[in-house]
Amino acid sequence: MAAQPKDSPVILITGASSGIGAELARQLARGAAKEGRTARLALAARREDRLNALAEELRRDCGADVLVHAADMTQPSHVAVLVDSVKSHFGRIDVLVNNAGVLKMAPFLDMPIGDMQYLVNVNFWGPLHAIRAAAPVMAEQGGGRIVQVASGVARRGLPFMAVYAATKAALSCFTESLRMELGAQGIDFTIVYPGGVDTEMPASVDRASLPDTYHDHAELRIPAARAARAIRKALKCGALEVYVPWWVRWASWLSVICPSAADFLIRRSYGKSLNK
Numbered sequence: 707m708a709a710q711p712k713d714s715p716v717i718l719i720t721g722a723s724s725g726i727g728a729e730l731a732r733q734l735a736r737g738a739a740k741e742g743r744t745a746r747l748a749l750a751a752r753r754e755d756r757l758n759a760l761a762e763e764l765r766r767d768c769g770a771d772v773l774v775h776a777a778d779m780t781q782p783s784h785v786a787v788l789v790d791s792v793k794s795h796f797g798r799i800d801v802l803v804n805n806a807g808v809l810k811m812a813p814f815l816d817m818p819i820g821d822m823q824y825l826v827n828v829n830f831w832g833p834l835h836a837i838r839a840a841a842p843v844m845a846e847q848g849g850g851r852i853v854q855v856a857s858g859v860a861r862r863g864l865p866f867m868a869v870y871a872a873t874k875a876a877l878s879c880f881t882e883s884l885r886m887e888l889g890a891q892g893i894d895f896t897i898v899y900p901g902g903v904d905t906e907m908p909a910s911v912d913r914a915s916l917p918d919t920y921h922d923h924a925e926l927r928i929p930a931a932r933a934a935r936a937i938r939k940a941l942k943c944g945a946l947e948v949y950v951p952w953w954v955r956w957a958s959w960l961s962v963i964c965p966s967a968a969d970f971l972i973r974r975s976y977g978k979s980l981n982k
């Protein structure tokens with residue numbers, strides 16, 4: 707009798723309605739189809755229409771088993787229902803990709819406190835709620851992996867994104883602690899540190915709140931597909947950390963080894979936008 711194809715892991719991706727999350731879902735579904743498996747994906751975000759369109763595409767093109775669930779990750783009750791629905795549909799959760807995030811940019815002293823709270827709520831509390839809900843499910847089934855999509859600015863803050871950078875640094879530190887604590891229950895963690903990625907996120911930044919001379923460094927952005935590929939590869943090999951593109955790792959090391967050189971280079975590249 708022919709060998710049965712191995713079951714695909716059940717992967718819950720938050721922020722799957724666009725950008726890196728949507729691209730990761732596509733790559734996982736295609737990869738499973740190529741290997742003769744059925745991808746088992748749960749897609750979460752607030753824009754349900756986008757999730758449904760993506761789910762249709764993945765079912766049609768790759769035969770994936772896709773669950774769509776609209777949820778606002780800042781609401782613990784939404785997150786609890788999301789995790790319950792994934793568990794009841796698939797019976798387990800092997801991987802949680804905490805990818806949902808938002809970016810707001812402005813000089814620190816000009817940013818409304820509400821925007822700062824929003825950044826913290828989505829980028830830090832969102833993954834925290836998701837882990838509180840999903841980790842017990844993983845522990846009960848004997849293990850799992852949690853992927854935290856942070857940012858290169860978690861390792862080296864940049865101008866006009868002080869609070870965003872702080873949310874991602876908090877996420878990174880929080881994850882390092884959990885890796886030790888929850889590792890004993892078979893739960894592994896991967897932290898992803900992307901540089902600029904060409905998605906709706908940088909495109910939606912309100913330029914009016916930034917200095918006229920601010921240069922957005924769009925030339926350094928990578929396509930979402932490249933960031934998603936790096937995450938997929940990390941899932942396969944169980945990497946602890948992923949820096950994408952590669953130079954983000956070197957930039958973060960430079961910042962640790964010689965912070966004054968990092969300051970110098972950043973000041974130079976932000977030029978006049980840092981003048982009073």
Ligand SMILES: NC(=O)c1ccc[n+]([C@@H]2O[C@H](COP(=O)([O-])OP(=O)(O)OC[C@H]3O[C@@H](n4cnc5c(N)ncnc54)[C@H](OP(=O)(O)O)[C@@H]3O)[C@@H](O)[C@H]2O)c1
Pocket residue numbers: 720721722723724725726727750751752753754756777778779780804805806807808828855856857858899900901902903904905906907908930
């Ligand atoms: N793009 C970059 O340059 C860059 C660089 C480093 C790190 N990252 C990180 O990569 C991750 C993905 O970002 P992206 O670049 O792919 O941006 P994106 O295209 O704007 O995607 C962000 C996703 O997060 C979801 N989301 C936002 N707020 C949410 C909430 N309250 N509840 C549930 N879902 C929410 C959005 O869906 P809905 O609006 O439908 O809810 C969307 O699916 C983020 O964590 C981001 O911080 C991005």
